[in-house]
Amino acid sequence: MCRWLAYSGSPILLDELLFKPEHSLIEQSRSARLGAETTNGDGHGLGLYEDGSDVPPTVVRSITPAWSDLNLRELAGHFRSRLFFAHIRASTGSAVQQTNCHPFRYGRWLWMHNGEIVDFDRLKRDLVFAVDPELYPAIQGSTDSEVMFFLALTFGLREDPPAAVERMVGFVERTGRRNGVEHPIQMTIATSDGERVWSFRYSSEKRSRSLFYSTEVRSLRQLHPEIFARERLSDDARLIVSEPLRDMPGAWNEVPESTYIVIEHGMHEVNPFRPTPPA
Template sequence: MCRWLAYTGDPIYLDTLITQPDHSLVQQSLNSKLNYNNAGQLLSTNGDGFGIGWYDHRPEPGVFKDDIPAWHDKNLANLCHHIRAHTFMAHVRATTTGDIQRTNCHPFSYKNWLFQHNGQISHFPRLRRELQLSIAPELFPAIHGNTDSETFFLLALTYGLMENPKRALQRMVEEVLKILEREDKDGVLNLSFAISDGLKLYTLRFSHNEAPMTQFYSTDPSCMEEFENDEIPPIPNGCTVVVSEPLDHTDSKWQKIENNCFTTIKQNQVTTETFL
């Protein structure tokens, strides 16, 4: 399992969320508080790699990722301190599928799209071939790693992510469930996605046969006021922060996104719909 965050709004420096808060994403890579596996065990360490993706003045996102722990990489802290972006996402990895290598770290990118995932699918090594045969031939060369997450992203692109994100994800999930249930009717599919084209941010929270991964959002600039670190600059009005777990603690300033929900976000306009 993993932890992630995503931001959209007026430009801010990435370290405002990724490294500086008391329970920042980098702190969560060492001490997650809400990351439980299906046996109910807390997975507090997410040290199998990290990544950041951001949009500034160009349509294609910048991406930086590596397969070492986020807390151990000074380049990450330095870049986050100097990069300012209107939309960005970040991810720390605890692998259940795929090797510990840079090509398996999130976020994944294709043209102007970014994608990151927390969750799992049962029996992926056995299902991988059949799932990937459904990827469009022109997208197949974009597979660089061996994770279920990258496969889900390319399947969504195959089914029209760039034209209709919700419908593409519905088609992807329907296809994945069909293949999974042929293998194991009790098999698990757990999806917590963040996706962006640089103009809007989309999230999905969906689970099948397992408790869903946690997902919260805040449009309240004062959500940062609970932090003990006085050096953190204020979050601007008109923004939205989405997280796997809050950057301070769960309170009224962080709204839980319910299971089986697809969410569309532009600045602080949040629209949540039933997914399936």
């Protein structure tokens, strides 16, 4: 379906994570190991927060495959960010167009997704009608992922992200099952307000797509000094990824099924995720 990564820490060149690791996100665009598809060539995108700035994040999206985009390579070698999202897309049926590439943005918030709402074409009308009328004009594309984002915003993402996403998923499941869809949703999601990153792993059938978070950098330097002695990662750097970027024992921790993780200032917290339909 898709592959993605979210980084939080001291400012780092995008190239350090997008291109340099042996199983980087760019390599995954050609040869994913754990995804539903091996190739993720239906576009890509970046969402970058500036250090110490309250302005909305910069979003750059393209319909070209990440492996062949020379502009992406140029940008990655010159731009730094303290918190950024990167996403490579494999469409589940919606058009290959720029507005359908992730991440999606609303104000300070970024959102990206791997997975699908099953039978979205049949459920779309009921789902979109639940979006707050004040938010609806900001929907630009035609994906289930963007509708999920605006439903989460409608249900309170800016005030309480975990509760809002639980209500969004509960609403999608209730709508799907009313329309005969047994397992309506499959998702790994990342969202951020520029300070914290929340990531969710859940599916209605309890067989969710892969998701991992990185071990603390201090521990990685002890485990793998041959690699991390030359790495430019700060002690507070943390990653959440669809697939590990390197094959290193102890470097990656699988996000458990039906949970969400919060990362802030290098610390992480894992909590259960329990969908609840909104009242």
